[in-house]
Amino acid sequence: MMACKEFCKKIKALKPSGTTGRYASGQKRCQVCDLFVKWDGNHCPCCGYKLRANPRNSTYKKKNRMLTRRI
């Protein structure tokens, strides 16, 4: 069973300043703990659930791809 053990509260990521998005600044979202964390691994160290490193909205992805192509 995947459950929040409150550990995520210690690695909780703060909202980035300016126009930088959470995902763009390397933050990942845990659906179980329902917050953003600053964590290098692919899984939440708190509940073990897979972290989301990209926004659900594909517009962001497309925009990113276009930028990469231009460079």
Ligand SMILES: [Zn+2]
């Ligand atoms: Zn948690």
Ligand SMILES: [Zn+2]
């Ligand atoms: Zn979690």
